[in-house]
Amino acid sequence: MLAIRLVSGxxxxxxxxxxxxxxxxxxxxxxxxxAYRPGDGLRAEAASLLPAARLTGAPGEVREHLRPxxxxARLWLLGVGDGDESAWRxxxxxxxRAAAGETQITIAISDGVAALRGLVEGLLLGSYRFRLTETGPRPALARVDVLVADPEALAGTLAEARTTAEMTRLARDLTNTPSSTKHPEWFADQVAAAASGRTDLHLRVRGPRELAAEGFGGILAVGGGSARGPRLVELDWRPAGARTHVVLVGKGITFDTGGISIKPVPAMKLMRKDMAGAAAVVAATLGAAALRLPVRVTTLAPLAENMVSGSAFRPGDVIRHYGGLTSESTNSDxxxxxxxADAMAYAVRELTPDLLVDLATLTGANAVALGKRHAALYSENDDLAAGLLAGIGAAGERAWRMPLADDYLEYLASDIADLHSSPARGAGSVVAALFLREFTGELRDRWAHLDMSAPSWSDDVHGELVKGAxxxxxxGLLRWLATLG
Structure with missing residues (x-):
């Protein structure tokens, strides 16, 4: 990965x-x-180039000038907009991207924390590549020196930004990995490897036998059609003196055929991304530990492969979830x-957190409502919603709060079970959130749901995003968690 160091003028x-x-x-x-003061001659030369280079100063504009x-020997001009963190990112x-063919470059910035954090995250996320082959061009840029007045004073900011970017890259790697490799056991092994050597992280992985013995009927039903059985990953960061306990739950469907309600091929081809929620919450918990955030974080990643076979669950089946609630499903997709639902019910009953947040690539309706770059946020707690939105926004991600409309509760009525999990009527993202709310118990007013199917994947290059996961x-989670200590 790209090396970044702070240097003086x-x-x-x-x-x-x-x-x-x-x-x-x-x-x-x-x-x-x-913080860097170029000589008067160089400054005048650079200023004279601006009109000819047709620069506006907008974030991301890059021009190169050769000085044999x-x-x-080479001077690059880089648009940074108004200089806030987002613009620097x-x-x-x-x-x-522009310097991908270079070996080393040096950039001068202001001494602001926001500028350095944005620059470092942008460099590390913009240079991210996921390839399973050694053929094709590979970026040559190996090091970026950042000119600041006091490198020592900004060392902590550099470390935090690097950790945040590294954890984001880990989530991208997990999500981009093809499902021929990625299955529930493999994912659990990756978490174990990432957490290994840390005595302050506690990991438990439940396999099919433990899930059956403890009553995780939803995970078992969804994973029942695959020869590669389901798992439940429980990863716990428990710092001394923590006064707040947050449980993060992430959807971890390592591939989704739709089950017996099989998807059409175009809708199935990117279903390796259906575990992006699990990847995000695991990476955020590892990041919280690496940053030593003073808040307890427990992540639950229910993992299953939704396949078609003789043992797959059927439309019309009634599933008994952890804790006893039943749901009728007429759509295995x-x-x-x-x-x-299983993971959230377990969190409420056994972990007694202060706050419960789930992330899930849950519905296509999210993208219809908000487009490709916004997640939908649902919560009845104004403070929790505001805190999450602030953290997400500060991190350069996007979300929009949506209503939990009780008018739609009638859609969840079932003739034979407690709930109908997949009603055919509209308001798909809202109804899915209402279904999950039924499993929050006493944490209903301290729960938030993020439907992040659309922004979990990018079809093109945009800012710090590259094609793919x-x-x-x-x-956003790391920014928010940092405010809870």
């Missing part, structure tokens, strides 16, 4: 990147102030809520 770079910011509608952009007889990602939720 005494360095003499061969390739120097200077930030550019807009001034106004009718004024040309200008060099942004930085000068020092530095976009600029860092654009720079990582509405499987995510079944595994989440986005790792959505890791950064």
């Amino acid at each position: 005494s360095t003499r770079p061969d390739t120097l990147v200077l930030p550019v910011r807009p001034v106004g509608l009718d004024a040309p952009p200008e060099l942004a102030p930085t 007889d000068g020092e530095p 976009s600029a860092g990602a654009a720079l990582a 509405a499987e995510g809520r079944l595994v989440l 986005t790792g959505w939720g890791v950064r």
Whole structure:
């Protein structure tokens, strides 16, 4: 992974990147102030290039200028917008892509924490690649030196930004991995490997026998059609003195055929991403431990492969969930809520958390309502919703609060079970959230649900996103968890 280090202004770079910011509608952009003070000649030269380079200063604009007889030999101009964290994140990602063929570059920034954090996350996330073959071009950029006035003062910010990006990259790796490799046991093994060597992380993995013995009927039903049995991963970060306990639950369907209610091929081809919620909550918990956040975090990742076979659960089956509630399912492609229900009921009954948050690639209705880059957030707790939205927004992710409309509760009525898990009527994302709410018990007013199917995957390059898994939720959860200590 790309190495990033902080250096003082005494360095003499061969390739120097200077930030550019807009001034106004009718004024040309200008060099942004930085801790690095280029000589008057270089500053004047850079300023003179701005009109010819047709720069506006917008985040992510990059221009290169060769100086064969000068020092530095190459000067790059980088748009950083208004210089906030989001703008620097976009600029860092654009720079990582533009400099992919370089070996080393040096960039001057202001001494602000926000600028450094945004730049580092942008560089590390924008340079992310997932490939299973050694053929094809590989980025050559190995190191970025960041010019600041006081490297020691910003070392902590660099470490935090790096950890956040590393955990996001881990979630991307887990989500991008093809399902021929990725199955419930494999996922559990990856969590065990990531947590190994840490005595402050506690891991328990339940297999099919333990799930049956303890009554996790939803996980067993969804995973029953696969030769690769389901798992429930429980990962616990328990720092000394923690006053708040958060349980994170993430949907972990390692591949979703739709079961007997089989999906059409176009809808099935990207179903390796149907465990992005589990990847996000696991990575966030590992990140909380790495950052030593003073809040207890327990992650539950119910893992199953929803396959078609003689042992698959059927439309019309009644499933008994952990704790005893039953649900009737007439659509085996509405499987995510079944595994989440088990995990959430277990969390409420056995873990007694202060707050419960679930992340799930749950419905396509989320994308219809909010497009590809927003998650839908459901909660009856205004403070919890506001805190999550603030953390998500600060991290550069997006979510929008949606209503938990009790008018739609009648859709969940079943003639033969406590609940109907997959009614055919509309309001798909809202109804799915209402179904999950039935399993929150006494935590109903301290629960939030994030339907993040759409933003879990990007079809193109955008800011710090690359094509493929986005790792959505890791950064937002870490920002939010950091406020709970």
